[in-house]
Amino acid sequence: xxxxxxxxxxxxxxxxxVYRSDKEKPTATVSKSISYENVHVLPQTPQLIALxxxxxxxxxxxxxxxxxxxxxxxLLVEEGLNxxxxxxxxxxxxxxxxxLGVKFEGKICGVSIMRAGEAMEQGLRDCCxxxxxxxILIQRDEETCMPKLFYEKLxxxxxxxxxxxxxxxFATGGSATLxxxxxxxxxxxxxxxxxxxxxxxxxxxxDFAQRFPKLRVVTAFIDQGLDEKK
Amino acid sequence: MESIGPVxxxxxxxxxxxxxPWADLSIIGIAGSSGSGKTSVAMEIVKSLNLPxxxxxxxxxxxxxxxxxxxxxxxxxxxxxxxxDSIDFDVLVQCLRDLKRGKKVDIPVYSFVEHQRxxxxxxxxxxxxxxxxxxxxxxxxxxxxxxxxKIFVEADMDVCLGxxxxxxxxxxxxxxxxxYPVLRDVKxxxxxxxxxxxxxxxxxxxxxxxxxxPQRSVSDIIIPRGIENKTAIGxxxxxxxxxxxEKSEKHSATLQELRRIASEEQLSPNVVMMPQTPQxxxxxxxxxxxxxxxxxxxxxxxxxxxxxxxxxxxFTSYTPKEVETPKNTFYNGLNQExxxxxxxxLRGGSCLETALKRTIxxxxxxxxxxxxxxxxxxxxxxxxxxxxxxEQHSTVMLLDSQMSSGGAALMAVRVLIDHGVAxxxxxxVTCAAVQSGVKxxxxxxxxxxxxxxxxxxxxEPRWMENRYFGC
Numbered sequence: 001x002x003x004x005x006x007x008x009x010x011x012x013x014x015x016x017x018v019y020r021s022d023k024e025k026p027t028a029t030v031s032k033s034i035s036y037e038n039v040h041v042l043p044q045t046p047q048l049i050a051l052x053x054x055x056x057x058x059x060x061x062x063x064x065x066x067x068x069x070x071x072x073x074x075l076l077v078e079e080g081l082n083x084x085x086x087x088x089x090x091x092x093x094x095x096x097x098x099x100l101g102v103k104f105e106g107k108i109c110g111v112s113i114m115r116a117g118e119a120m121e122q123g124l125r126d127c128c129x130x131x132x133x134x135x136i137l138i139q140r141d142e143e144t145c146m147p148k149l150f151y152e153k154l155x156x157x158x159x160x161x162x163x164x165x166x167x168x169x170f171a172t173g174g175s176a177t178l179x180x181x182x183x184x185x186x187x188x189x190x191x192x193x194x195x196x197x198x199x200x201x202x203x204x205x206x207d208f209a210q211r212f213p214k215l216r217v218v219t220a221f222i223d224q225g226l227d228e229k230k
Numbered sequence: 231m232e233s234i235g236p237v238x239x240x241x242x243x244x245x246x247x248x249x250x251p252w253a254d255l256s257i258i259g260i261a262g263s264s265g266s267g268k269t270s271v272a273m274e275i276v277k278s279l280n281l282p283x284x285x286x287x288x289x290x291x292x293x294x295x296x297x298x299x300x301x302x303x304x305x306x307x308x309x310x311x312x313x314x315d316s317i318d319f320d321v322l323v324q325c326l327r328d329l330k331r332g333k334k335v336d337i338p339v340y341s342f343v344e345h346q347r348x349x350x351x352x353x354x355x356x357x358x359x360x361x362x363x364x365x366x367x368x369x370x371x372x373x374x375x376x377x378x379x380k381i382f383v384e385a386d387m388d389v390c391l392g393x394x395x396x397x398x399x400x401x402x403x404x405x406x407x408x409x410y411p412v413l414r415d416v417k418x419x420x421x422x423x424x425x426x427x428x429x430x431x432x433x434x435x436x437x438x439x440x441x442x443x444p445q446r447s448v449s450d451i452i453i454p455r456g457i458e459n460k461t462a463i464g465x466x467x468x469x470x471x472x473x474x475x476e477k478s479e480k481h482s483a484t485l486q487e488l489r490r491i492a493s494e495e496q497l498s499p500n501v502v503m504m505p506q507t508p509q510x511x512x513x514x515x516x517x518x519x520x521x522x523x524x525x526x527x528x529x530x531x532x533x534x535x536x537x538x539x540x541x542x543x544x545f546t547s548y549t550p551k552e553v554e555t556p557k558n559t560f561y562n563g564l565n566q567e568x569x570x571x572x573x574x575x576l577r578g579g580s581c582l583e584t585a586l587k588r589t590i591x592x593x594x595x596x597x598x599x600x601x602x603x604x605x606x607x608x609x610x611x612x613x614x615x616x617x618x619x620x621e622q623h624s625t626v627m628l629l630d631s632q633m634s635s636g637g638a639a640l641m642a643v644r645v646l647i648d649h650g651v652a653x654x655x656x657x658x659v660t661c662a663a664v665q666s667g668v669k670x671x672x673x674x675x676x677x678x679x680x681x682x683x684x685x686x687x688x689x690e691p692r693w694m695e696n697r698y699f700g701c
Contacts, residue, residue: 028562099514
């Protein structure tokens with residue numbers, strides 16, 4: 001299994017719909033693929049790459065940055081929600097046909113790792129109205145250089161909920177690891193945690209996926225260059 | 231033995247053609263002397279038909295631009311506006327031929343003040359009936375070939391002259407613009423009646439004998455006494471109504487036939503259905519559950535629509551773009567190329583606009599109102615407003631909440647193509663579609679992409695817009 005942090009450049013490839021010939025597909029750097037079953041990378045479509053390009057460009061203004069990152073976050077949330085359980089729910093449609101549908105089961109809540117994770121709350125609310133959102137503040141301890149919990153405020157019944165853990169940038173994964181430990185200590189089973197993330201480093205996400213094999217990571221992009229906090 | 235006539239190459243799938251009801255339009259030519267009452271007859275026909283697709287085209291728009299010498303003559307009442315030479319028949323014939331093929335045309339605008347064609351034009355698109363009205367409407371044999379009904383309005387020449395005099399006193403500024411310059415001259419510059427008389431005897435009357443009157447013998451119907459002749463007008467109106475009914479039947483029959491042909495085919499790879507994930511099934515369940523409150527319906531519809539529009543954007547054009555990140559590293563990304571615009575098929579398409587604005591806040595959005603006759607499933611184009619320069623956009627998304635029979639979709643795609651949008655640049659975005667409708671669209675326009683939330687095999691009438699708007 002590959003996953004160590006050797007500086008292989010991220011793959012550049014033609015992106016676009018399958019029916020287009022390679023010649024017609026513009027080339028761009030796409031996400032590194034990671035072979036862990038619990039890591040889900042959004043499909044590397046040209047449209048997603050264009051959104052990522054906007055937010056990576058240092059010339060992108062703040063308003064545009066917020067707008068385009070919100071669009072990616074909504075896609076992340078939509079993908080993340082697919083991992084929640086559903087139960088069969090047949091309905092009779094307005095045109096009188098029966099439709100074998102499904103119903104969402106289980107309560108959810110968001111937990112943002114302050115302060116970057118708070119930027120993802122709007123996107124979550126766009127997809128899940130009136131969702132409860134807890135907060136965790138983790139900072140680096142000046143003395144030990146280890147991440148340290150400074151503050152948390154979580155729903156009281158969080159152990160009964162599915163948790164969407166929000167942090168856009170994932171480098172070493174120190175804060176996210178501590179956040180998961182806190183959630184587990186509150187009684188949330190590991191398999192009910194979904195970690196939503198915009199850009200991750202391959203080493204960080206590999207360590208994370210190995211450490212918490214039952215938790216699911218949904219990310220838009222895994223790249224090489226992200227080593228430290230942003 | 232005769233030589234073989236020209237052999238035209240036929241499209242390989244000629245049975246897959248969609249011809250909208252405005253192709254092969256009926257053209258009625260109304261000729262007659264100046265002041266004979268052509269306009270009144272045309273107006274009366276329009277009034278009696280009482281249909282939104284009848285347009286009067288006045289031949290005055292096709293006057294040739296005058297050179298300075300002719301311009302001076304015109305002001306001295308010495309230019310012959312009644313001669314066929316003064317009209318640009320070539321442009322007129324081209325316009326009529328294009329209209330007959332269902333294309334959009336640009337009608338020139340002629341200024342009587344400057345005696346020249348203006349830079350701007352008036353677009354004309356999709357009339358089912360066109361009334362061509364002009365002194366010499368039946369003059370050019372190329373036009374005669376295109377006319378379905380040829381009318382000659384006859385009035386006594388003395389009455390005509392009298393009418394011209396009346397114009398002077400009663401017509402407002404706008405109409406005198408369309409009337410002869412001599413009239414305007416009298417009205418605005420205080421020329422005396424002699425000017426009119428001069429024009430009349432030098433040009434109008436000789437022209438009448440030479441060019442106008444001969445049209446009488448080639449007309450189908452001669453309407454004496456113009457507007458007062460209710461019987462003749464009634465006959466014309468009945469004839470047009472019958473023709474339109476036949477066309478409407480033919481249109482819906484063609485649509486049915488296309489559906490039959492397409493039904494045996496596979497769905498084209500250009501049809502992209504949203505992946506059936508637990509979330510999308512869950513959203514579809516909520517949307518289709520009659521117990522869902524309207525507020526929830528709108529919320530989940532917007533969510534689904536936003537995903538559809540994001541999906542549609544995968545199919546527009548992108549070019550490589552290297553950007554420098556805030557950390558001064560470089561990233562080989564992509565840049566969306568050109569303008570992505572949208573056209574909402576009213577009313578259903580406007581349900582997707584919230585989601586559209588969430589994804590592309592400043593999206594240029596056109597409108598097209600197509601109503602489907604429930605009895606025979608015939609779509610009818612009622613209103614059209616497209617963004618200027620739409621033919622240059624890299625992608626045009628056609629939005630509709632639902633594709634039922636697919637007739638409206640077919641017509642909307644045809645409208646875009648007629649306005650210069652390339653077929654492969656069109657992406658039809660809809661929340662739900664009936665399979666036969668999607669197949670039919672694909673059979674006629676195989677390069678149009680369809681992004682759809684769910685596809686049903688059985689037919690399903692449109693209902694989602696009623697739920698979304700609550701009425």
